[in-house]
Amino acid sequence: MSTIEQALWDYIDGNLNEFSKKAIEEKIESTAEIKAQYEELLKLNSAFNALDLDEPSMSFTRNVMDNIALAPAPVAMKTKVDKKIIYGISGFFIISLLSLFGYVLYNSNLSTSKFGFNTNLNFNLAQYITPTVLYSFLFFDLVIGLVFLDQFLRKKIAQQ
Amino acid sequence: MEQNNTDLALIQKVLNGETDQYALLVKRHQRFVFTLALRFSKNREDAEEIAQDCFVKAYKALGTFKQTAKFSTWLYTITYTTAMTFLRKKRLDTTSIHDEDTVLQLENQHAVFNADGYEKQDSHAFLNIAITQLLPDDAAIITLFYKGEQSLEEIGEALHMEPNTIKVKLHRARQRLKEKLQYLLKDEVKELL
Numbered sequence: 453m454s455t456i457e458q459a460l461w462d463y464i465d466g467n468l469n470e471f472s473k474k475a476i477e478e479k480i481e482s483t484a485e486i487k488a489q490y491e492e493l494l495k496l497n498s499a500f501n502a503l504d505l506d507e508p509s510m511s512f513t514r515n516v517m518d519n520i521a522l523a524p525a526p527v528a529m530k531t532k533v534d535k536k537i538i539y540g541i542s543g544f545f546i547i548s549l550l551s552l553f554g555y556v557l558y559n560s561n562l563s564t565s566k567f568g569f570n571t572n573l574n575f576n577l578a579q580y581i582t583p584t585v586l587y588s589f590l591f592f593d594l595v596i597g598l599v600f601l602d603q604f605l606r607k608k609i610a611q612q
Numbered sequence: 613m614e615q616n617n618t619d620l621a622l623i624q625k626v627l628n629g630e631t632d633q634y635a636l637l638v639k640r641h642q643r644f645v646f647t648l649a650l651r652f653s654k655n656r657e658d659a660e661e662i663a664q665d666c667f668v669k670a671y672k673a674l675g676t677f678k679q680t681a682k683f684s685t686w687l688y689t690i691t692y693t694t695a696m697t698f699l700r701k702k703r704l705d706t707t708s709i710h711d712e713d714t715v716l717q718l719e720n721q722h723a724v725f726n727a728d729g730y731e732k733q734d735s736h737a738f739l740n741i742a743i744t745q746l747l748p749d750d751a752a753i754i755t756l757f758y759k760g761e762q763s764l765e766e767i768g769e770a771l772h773m774e775p776n777t778i779k780v781k782l783h784r785a786r787q788r789l790k791e792k793l794q795y796l797l798k799d800e801v802k803e804l805l
Contacts, residue, residue, distance in 0.1 A: 458783055467764075467779075496790055500758045504740055508646040508660055513638045516667045520634065526674035528627045610672065 460490050464497050524610065541596060619683040626674060634674075638667050641684065644760060645691050651751035652695035654744065658702070666694045685762060688770040692752070699748075742792035750785035757782055 456479070462468050463476045480490050509515075619640070625633040645666055650659035670677075670690050677686055743751050749771070756762045756770065764782070768775040 457787075461783055461786065496786070499739055500754065500786070500789070502736060502739070503743065503755070503758055504736055505643040505759055506647045506650050506656075506659075508642055508663060512642050512646070512660065512664070513635050516638050516642075516664050516671075517632075517635050519664065519668045520631070520671045523668070523672055525629060525631050526627055526671060528675050 456486060457489065457493070460486070460493050463490075464493060537599070544592075620679055623674060623677065623679065623683065626671075634671055637683075641687055642667070644684070644755075645687060647759070648688060648691050648752055648755055649695055651743075651746075651755055652692075652699060652748045654748075658698065662691070662695050662698050665698070666691045669694060682766065684760065685766045685770055688756060688760065688762070689772075692771055695748075738793060738796050739789075742789055742796055745792055746785060746788055749781065750788055753778060753782050754785050754789060 459468075459472070459476050460480075463473065468476065479486050481487070619637065622633050622637050626637075642663065646659055646663040649662035649666070650656065653659045653662055666687070670687055673690075677683065743754060746754070752771065753767060756767045757764075760767075762770065764775040764778045767773075767782075768778045771778070773781075
């Protein structure tokens, strides 16, 4: 396809900026050959616009509705996710963090000297992070992960 | 835009439990989805199956539809992927319009029209014959652009291509369609256009 034909199509489609539009308009006005080509493309464009759409069978809509009759009714995604689960997980982590922070504050020794603060944050966290605590924490995470995996797989199956 | 709002309103109703409202959405878009499916499959029975499958998939996934986009664009994306999957399964022959067999088929079609005493050269009929002889992608792009009221960006989204690629393909498809019309109508193409 020639560059001028492509430019003419872009002009017909309205894809040109002001500068290019003026340039092609000048060419159409000044050159008889380009004007003829433009008019031919315009007619072709009108013909393409008049293309017919095909009609499916009379029972098409009924067939579709029959097919979906047994499928579960669609629900908006935002309502599919149970908010209680999200709030439960957020609550767990917030309480864990606050408890840890409170414990640290409780066990720290804040004292002020004459010329300023002398903060003693001396505590031994290692005695509380025992293997049992770690395993419990990981086990809880694993359960949450499995719940999400279950929901994800259910959604996949529902989509199929 | 009004149509788009109505689509969204219907979708909302379906999502709220009025599932029978989906029939209105089907009726509204069935001709276009069927035509698009036909552009790919080149066969009415297959196109009907693809189009039905498309509407069923759209129904099941309606909850995931982002209501900021046009429903039609989303539906055409599903049509494209469903048609591609269907074609891959059936391994349909999607030959080029320049292939020998296709040319023979076209000659026969032209002969049939003459033999039937097709006196009035109906431009729509010839145009529809010509478009069925295009490559599936070209035919789909022409259909989406002219009948689907889709922008280059939306067509790109539906066919999983860049808008610039669509633009180039659209130019090429028009050129091929014009050549096809010239082949079918020979000297009469000038009168037609």
